[in-house]
Amino acid sequence: MTRKVTTTLALIALATTGALAAPPELRRQGDATQLVVQGRPMLILGGELGNSSASSAAYMAPHWARLRAMHLNTVLAPVAWEAIEPREGVYxxxxxxxxLRDARAHDLKLVVLWFGAWKNSMSTYAPAWVKRDPARFPRAQLPDGRGVDILSAFAPETLAADSRAYSALLAHLRAVDARQETVVMVQVENEIGMLPVARDHGPLADAAFRAPVPAELLSYLTAHRTTLVPEMQHMWVERGAKTAGSWEEVFGRGDAAAEVFTAWHYARFADRLAAAGKARYPLPMYVNVALNRPGRAPGEYPSGGPLPHLIDVWKAGAPTLDLLAPDIYFANFVELVDRYKRPDNPLFIPEANNADSPSGPANAFYAIGAHDAIGYSPFSIESIDEAPGALAQAYDVLSQLTPHILAAQGSGRMAGFKPAELYDGTILYAPQTRDIGGYRFTIAYADVQRPVLAPTTAAAGGLIIQIAPEEYLVAGQGITVTMAPMGPGPGQAGLDSVWEGRFDAAGRWQPGRQLNGDQTHQGRHVRLAAGEWQIQRVKLYRYD
Incomplete structure (x- = not known):
């Protein structure tokens, strides 16, 4: 009861001390979307805590300063339903x-991860009073009637209870954090999906599966027919684009229809939860997804989450969500992020493999430079904070570049790159080209003078930002960059100057060496050696 009274008094105090600033929001800049916090755009250089770490302030105490020293500006931290509502209605x-206290003390922002009805499909973070009352909060069932430890998305009481707790959390955040805006986004549930079969077979689910496909879903598919993902084109358009019928009539028999059905009902649950939370405090909200391995059937992976082939179903079923975010633990990072950056879906990566992944820093540069990502965050970040490491070095460079990145987003003045990898880990070494500001840049992942691939080619990558008509920031590691003019005028590009250096805390460029001679192959290229994330400031000129 004391906590309820405290929250109420805080709300009254806020109401009587003047208007609050707008809460964090997503805002368009050109063809990009930015996260705006306290009126200014923000780039999340984040890390997600291990699932249990945030449950103990004492456990986290030695980590906060280390995380800040790694150049993070944001920590993604779980908040468990069982922790905030141990008894029903008592928070x-x-x-x-x-x-909030510890993040503020170390000048860090938070993304709150709501572990409510589901976490990695299962329902282990629900309070005991939910777990112990299956009559009121039924479990999903297998075809033979056995239950699994997954709350059914079809149970009205589960939605009502989860929504009350989630909206209470958002009300508390508004009461105690609306001025500081420590919390900048909220994740709704965690890696929703049905296991080990494609759909729930409980009585409420079976009744819903026998009902016609909802008109809202079919209307959305009809309105977006020309832009549906290829898998939905196959499931719906190639089957006749029916505008009425059962799930199997519209989407095909077996797992195909069952998974679309599951996705729709998980999306509707998440949308109602998000709406309840936004009614109390309208922070940006997203759902994350556990991706599927090739060749696996729904249920062998979490069925029905916002997977690439089900994005259209989630966009139709959960319009209140601001974005769908992939958790990427597979090698084919480039392919996967390319599917999630859409005009209707800004890119945010809340779990970018484990924090010690050698390809993680390059993936961050690619997501931010190529797709204007609003943020990047590897998992279990506190597990590596004893040593600086490659991620800390990369975040150092990205934090220096953040003002220039934010200014360039949505303008076509920035590009990111890294070698593409296939799912099996095969690296595609071919050089890549990017066109920026009248010049074509060719990025190679080998030393042009000694054409041997960098020893850690998978970790190579970077970005280029145009900061003046013929001036560019080139950042990364393990890359060699050559330039050629585009359009009319002299046909060759020369290096006017190349400086290594860094930006200080005030954003002022602090030059190091002026690079020439062997460092630029006698003016032929810009080279950022493997093993050190760095920035070079490059001025070009044209000649015949």
């Missing part, structure tokens, strides 16, 4: 308040 905000 304990101590764990949330400790997160």
């Amino acid at each position: 304990d905000w101590s764990s949330v308040d400790a997160l």
